Amino acid sequence: MIRFTATSKRYPGGYEALSNVNFYIPAGQMAFLTGHSGAGKSTLLKLIALLERPSRGQVFINNQNLARISRRRIPYFRRNIGIIFQDHQLLFDRTVFDNVALPLIIAGQPRGEVDRRVRAALDKVGLLGKEKAYPITLSGGEQQRVGIARAVVNKPPLLLADEPTGNLDPTLSTEIMRIFEDFSQVGVTVLVASHDLALISSLPYRRLTLEQGRLSTDSDPAE
Amino acid sequence: MRRTRHAQHKPRSRPRPARSESRRVGLAGRLKTHLLRHAQVFFYTLGQLSRRPTSLLMTAAVIGIALALPTGLHVVLKNAQQLSGGWDEASQISLFLQRGTADSQARRLVSQLEEHPRIRRVHYLSPEEALAEFQRLSGFGDALDTLEENPLPAVVVVQPRLQRNDPATTEALLDELREDPRVDLARLDVQWVKRLYAIMDILRQGVYVLASLLALAVLLVVGNTIRLAIQNRRDEIVIIKLIGGTDAFIRRPFLYTGFWYGLFGGIIAWLLVSISLWILNGPVQKLAALYQNSFTLTGLNTQTTVGLLISGILLGLVGSWIAVGRHLRDIEPG
Ligand SMILES: Nc1ncnc2c1ncn2[C@@H]1O[C@H](COP(=O)(O)OP(=O)(O)O)[C@@H](O)[C@H]1O
Ligand SMILES: [Mg+2]
Numbered sequence: 107m108i109r110f111t112a113t114s115k116r117y118p119g120g121y122e123a124l125s126n127v128n129f130y131i132p133a134g135q136m137a138f139l140t141g142h143s144g145a146g147k148s149t150l151l152k153l154i155a156l157l158e159r160p161s162r163g164q165v166f167i168n169n170q171n172l173a174r175i176s177r178r179r180i181p182y183f184r185r186n187i188g189i190i191f192q193d194h195q196l197l198f199d200r201t202v203f204d205n206v207a208l209p210l211i212i213a214g215q216p217r218g219e220v221d222r223r224v225r226a227a228l229d230k231v232g233l234l235g236k237e238k239a240y241p242i243t244l245s246g247g248e249q250q251r252v253g254i255a256r257a258v259v260n261k262p263p264l265l266l267a268d269e270p271t272g273n274l275d276p277t278l279s280t281e282i283m284r285i286f287e288d289f290s291q292v293g294v295t296v297l298v299a300s301h302d303l304a305l306i307s308s309l310p311y312r313r314l315t316l317e318q319g320r321l322s323t324d325s326d327p328a329e
Numbered sequence: 330m331r332r333t334r335h336a337q338h339k340p341r342s343r344p345r346p347a348r349s350e351s352r353r354v355g356l357a358g359r360l361k362t363h364l365l366r367h368a369q370v371f372f373y374t375l376g377q378l379s380r381r382p383t384s385l386l387m388t389a390a391v392i393g394i395a396l397a398l399p400t401g402l403h404v405v406l407k408n409a410q411q412l413s414g415g416w417d418e419a420s421q422i423s424l425f426l427q428r429g430t431a432d433s434q435a436r437r438l439v440s441q442l443e444e445h446p447r448i449r450r451v452h453y454l455s456p457e458e459a460l461a462e463f464q465r466l467s468g469f470g471d472a473l474d475t476l477e478e479n480p481l482p483a484v485v486v487v488q489p490r491l492q493r494n495d496p497a498t499t500e501a502l503l504d505e506l507r508e509d510p511r512v513d514l515a516r517l518d519v520q521w522v523k524r525l526y527a528i529m530d531i532l533r534q535g536v537y538v539l540a541s542l543l544a545l546a547v548l549l550v551v552g553n554t555i556r557l558a559i560q561n562r563r564d565e566i567v568i569i570k571l572i573g574g575t576d577a578f579i580r581r582p583f584l585y586t587g588f589w590y591g592l593f594g595g596i597i598a599w600l601l602v603s604i605s606l607w608i609l610n611g612p613v614q615k616l617a618a619l620y621q622n623s624f625t626l627t628g629l630n631t632q633t634t635v636g637l638l639i640s641g642i643l644l645g646l647v648g649s650w651i652a653v654g655r656h657l658r659d660i661e662p663g
Contacts, residue, residue, distance in 0.1 A: 155571075157662055185573035195568050212574045216362045256572070 107133040107264060107295040108154060113163035115149050115319075123149040125319045126163070131297065131312075133168075133263070136290035138306045139299040141316035147299035150316070151266050154297070155187055156180050167264065185213055188257030188294075192269035195253065196241040202228070202252050203237035209260045227259040231285055247278035254285055258294075265289055267298045271305065279305050367581070374585040385593065388554050392594025392641065395547050397601040399540035400629070400637055404602060406532055408626055422503055424485040425514040435483050438511050442487060447502050450488035456481050482513060544644055551590055551648025552655075555583050559656045571662045583653045584646060591645020595638040602629055 108131040115124040123146045131137050139147050152158040153165050156172055165172045167187075175183050196205050206227055210220045228234045231251040241249055250270060257265060267286065271279035283298075283305065290296045300306060306313060312326040378385045426435055432455060442451045454462065459481040487506065489499045499517060507515040559566065569579055610626045617624035629637070 157571075181570070181573045181575040181578075183573075184571065189571055195564075195571065197565055197568060208569070209572045211366065212569065212572060212578055214359060214362055214366065216358060217365070 107131055107135070107168055108297065109164075109166040110150075110153075111164045111166070113153065113160045113165055115146070115153060115158060116161040123319050124153070124160075124316075127316075127319075127321050129314060129321060129324060131295060133295050134290070134293045135312065136286065136296040137298070137312040137314060138309075139297060139314050139316065140301060140303060140306055141322075143301060144318075145316040146319040147301075147316055148268055149319075151189075151268050151297070151299055154264075154266060155189055156183060181212075185209065185260060186262050186264065188254075188260065188262040188265040190250075190253050190257045190265070190267040190270050192272035196249060196256075198241050200240075201237065202233065202239050202241065202244070205241065205252055206255045206259050209256060213260060223259050223261075224255075227255040230258065230288070231255045246273050247281065250274065250278075250282060251285070254282070258289060263294060265294050265296045267296070267300075269300055269302075270298060271300065271302055276305070283309060370581050371585050371588075374582050375589055377582075378586065378589055385590075388550065388590055389593035389597050391550050392547050392590060392644070393597025393601060395543040395550070396594055396598035396637060396641055397605075399536050399543055400598055400633065401602045401605060402532070402536050402539065404606065404627070404629060404633070406529060406536065409529060409532075411627065412624060422487040422489060422499070422506060422515060422517045424487060424506055424509075424512045425516075426483045426485065426511055427513045428482050430483060430511055432483075434511060435485070438509070439485060442485065442506075447490050447498070448487055449490040452486040452488075454484040454486065456483050459484050544640070547591075547594065547641075547644040548648040548651065551587050551645050552652040554590065555587055555649040555652035556656055558583060558586060559653065559660070563660055566657070566660045567662045570660070576657060579657060580650075580653045583649050587645040587647075587649025587652075588642055589645070591641040591643065591648075592638065593641075594645065595641025598637055598641065599629065599634060 108129075110127045110129050113124060113127045114122060116122045127150065139150060141147055149158065153160055153172075154167060156175060159173075167183075172183075197208070203224055206224045207220050210223055215223070224237070225234060228237060231254050233248060233251055233255065236244065236248070236252075241252060244252065254267075254270070257267075265286065270286075271282050274282065279302065286296050286298060287309075310327045313323070314321060315323040315325075426438070435453065435455070439451050439453045442448055456479045460479050463481065487502075489502050503515055503517045506512060566579055606626050606628050613624065613626050
């Protein structure tokens with residue numbers, strides 16, 4: 107599903123955030139991306155979501171070389187990726203329902219379908235009944251779950267999460283991780299960037315570690 | 330991904346008719362959804378704007394004033410043209426006959442002229458009548474009485490049959506009449522009409538220049554307003570781009586916002602021009618009455634009104650299109 111081949115990313119200004127990164131994550135796998143702050147985790151996720159382009163090497167998603175995707179095609183490509191951020195990136199002037207419905211409306215889904223899928227997504231993250239609430243009235247953990255519901259409402263085959271538990275206490279963090287595990291169970295590929303080593307170590311998933319832009323270890327407890 | 334996966338799983342030997350039918354239904358359904366979304370955004374943007382009526386009103390007023398100026402001038406010109414049509418008819422040729430022309434000779438000339446195809450009306454003033462009229466109009470009544478001899482010649486006043494808006498034919502007629510041996514002096518009082526036409530021509534060009542400049546101003550006003558709106562919604566744009574919103578999707582609400590600004594601007598311009606005309610109509614009628622003329626200002630006709638509203642809407646759309654095109658690319662997630 108995700109393949110990096112000799113991928114490097116140098117930001118304008120000369121800083122090399124990723125150097126010669128190689129790895130492959132098969133479809134349906136759940137994996138963690140760890141490393142200190144500044145190690146290049148966010149940069150790696152941005153390359154996958156075409157928020158940045160690599161300076162060298164290639165990124166393949168579902169066997170598609172991202173270098174071949176023109177600027178015009180990027181929106182359609184991104185509809186197949188659910189992206190979750192630490193700072194939830196919710197629209198605070200819209201209800202929970204409208205926030206979660208946004209990807210479906212962008213994709214031009216009919217109204218009935220939108221209703222059905224939004225409810226299903228909110229149900230999955232345990233927020234059914236909060237549709238009419240505004241994000242500002244929700245707790246941090248609930249807001250994060252709204253973000254997750256929005257990321258998965260379109261049923262994307264790939265889920266990316268950048269520090270999804272950054273501001274949450276351990277209990278809430280575990281809850282969030284459990285939601286990701288649920289998606290992984292149904293065949294969604296999940297890549298979670300986090301520097302929360304305590305949390306990651308407690309879970310039996312593959313772990314890619316970045317150190318100053320280099321992939322230092324790639325450990326899979328299943329093997 | 331999902332797309333390609335579906336494609337891979339699609340059975341290739343599926344019967345054609347069923348496929349095309351389901352596709353047609355899908356297309357109609359998608360079109361319906363699409364139109365519905367457009368309508369939603371259309372009214373959503375109106376709702377957003379109406380939440381801040383003052384700022385909507387101020388922007389629309391600026392656009393309205395900018396549109397009202399050339400429109401008002403256009404209407405004034407139209408009225409002037411109508412008026413000058415009346416003045417046209419008033420233009421006349423005065424033939425001062427040779428002194429000593431006998432009354433009978435003069436009358437023969439008059440009946441000749443009355444047959445002339447390019448002459449509408451002829452009015453004859455014998456020297457006596459001319460003197461009487463001069464006395465009446467000049468107020469030199471008593472002074473003239475002391476003259477031993479009438480110094481005035483007989484005058485034939487000729488009203489040309491006018492080709493609309495063409496002083497040239499009248500001048501040709503003048504030249505022809507001047508050739509007549511009985512005529513001492515022929516004078517056409519047409520110079521001021523020509524000048525009026527020249528001035529109106531300049532004003533008409535002026536309307537175009539003014540309209541172009543003010544259209545540019547409207548574009549800038551709308552562009553700037555939309556630019557601010559884009560900046561205010563920067564976060565939203567980033568999020569929408571992040572979850573796969575196309576440029577067209579992001580552009581849509583701003584375009585509709587521009588549409589509404591333009592429409593309201595057009596309506597305000599219409600109101601401004603109509604109210605101004607209404608205010609002016611009283612004094613104009615009074616003035617016309619002084620000239621024994623009944624003249625009512627012609628207001629905005631349907632064509633001008635529709636043109637005004639469409640101009641406003643187009644300028645709103647184009648202004649926001651330019652602003653969105655310029656600023657949307659700058660906003661990228663990451
Ligand atoms: N847009 C950017 N321009 C320049 N340097 C950047 C940019 N984004 C990130 N960096 C740098 O790249 C390095 C890796 O950043 P990042 O990928 O955010 O790391 P992480 O998410 O692991 O903390 C950091 O040193 C950061 O300063
Ligand atoms: Mg980061």
